[in-house]
Amino acid sequence: MNTNAKFGFLLAAILSVSGCSAINTAVSKRNLEVKTTMSETIWLDPVSASQRTIFLQVRNTTDKQIDIQQELKEKLTQKGYSVVQDPAAAHYWLQANVLKAEKMDPASAQGFLNSGYGGALSGAAIGALAAASATSHSNTIGAAGLIGGAIGLVGNALVEDVYYALITDVRVVEKTDNKVTSTEVAQLSNGNSGALNTSISSVDNKKRFQTRVLSNANQVNLEFEEAKPVLVEDLTTSISGIF
Template identity: 45%
Template sequence: MVRANELITIILLSLLLVLSGCSALSTSVKKKDLSVETKMSATIVLEPVTADNRTVYLQLRNTSDKQSLDYQTPVAAAITAKGYTLVEDPEKAHFWIQANILQVGKSDLRTINGKTDQGFGAAIQGAKIGSYFGDGDGKLAATVVGGLIGVITDAMVDDIVYVMITDLQISERAKQGVYITETNDAILKQGDSGKQTQESVETVDRKKYQTRITSTANQVNLTFEEAEKQLLEGLIQSMSGIL
């Protein structure tokens, strides 16, 4: 019969070997480094301008619940570093950059990918390994211990991704003699069943472009504080890179 201390040693060693191929440990190894991506929904190409027209008016907002995301100062610094001048009066600026951080969401990819029974599966796997050792009460103890270790190991690993969505609009002044017709349609609700359609048409002197920037940060057990700086760097690069 296997002694109690030998039994525990065998169980732990066996679990280490088996867990090397389980989902939790596989995720922790593959996702140990922070991965950040920033993508635009559409490319914006602006007309080249002379040095005296390299002026920018910034209007940056953040309506998400992550108010610590302050990107006004770093975006301004990145734009001025490229030789542009920031102005307070929008009428004196050749370019307008208007943006709003719409939302920042957190998800666990292990759950999203359909693995909602991770803890249950890990318990079965751990218990199965534990049941291979000892007999009688020793076998029962090993099974219970194996199951608990499986649950604890799996619970310690979350495949976290943060997704930040930013809406961006760029406006550039049209060349002299060029005018743009802008049409705005709106449907306004009237009570629970009625609605009112509203349309306005005006001639403007600016061309407008819109895109959406999606930034993602992914790592095992990632916290927002760890992801925040990298998410902002990607956003700043995308916004200043348009000019």
């Protein structure tokens, strides 16, 4: 086998091995997966059909255009609830704020993504070892190692394991015939060495519940606009499931 043929064979082997990580990611994460988790369960007492009225208030404090109100309203209506405009006429208040909508760091969030530099170094090492087994020429060994490293970098650059998340705070208020005492406590920083505690107590006929919902979307090379519809679908399904 001449030198050119040997070198071509080495490059093919390097390409195959160096691209394994990227190929595995592309194949295993080719389908969009969405998971939604609620931090706390909210238990509501069963009510009659006449009391199935909800005042809906939705906010979005992220930097992205996300509208969950219409889809949430449709899901509640399908469950037999009427969404009303007057909070005084509603048996329930449902308040939600989309707090965060952003690309997550796969390494810290799920631990699925290997370092790009790690893949490049592995490619370089494999290239050098493969060349050494076929030729003793130091220039060929160095060139093969560099090409293997470049292949690892390119592969990891083209294939990215992406996670997007929606984090939403949810509050449910339920009217009751009983008197309910609520105490709200706030802590404000007072410089670097102190804090100011403020508490407000009130008595009314409303029970209040709070929870947080996390929806994760994962796919290779995922864009937020692709993830948004399924994230909103899962999020609104989870919130409407409270009722």
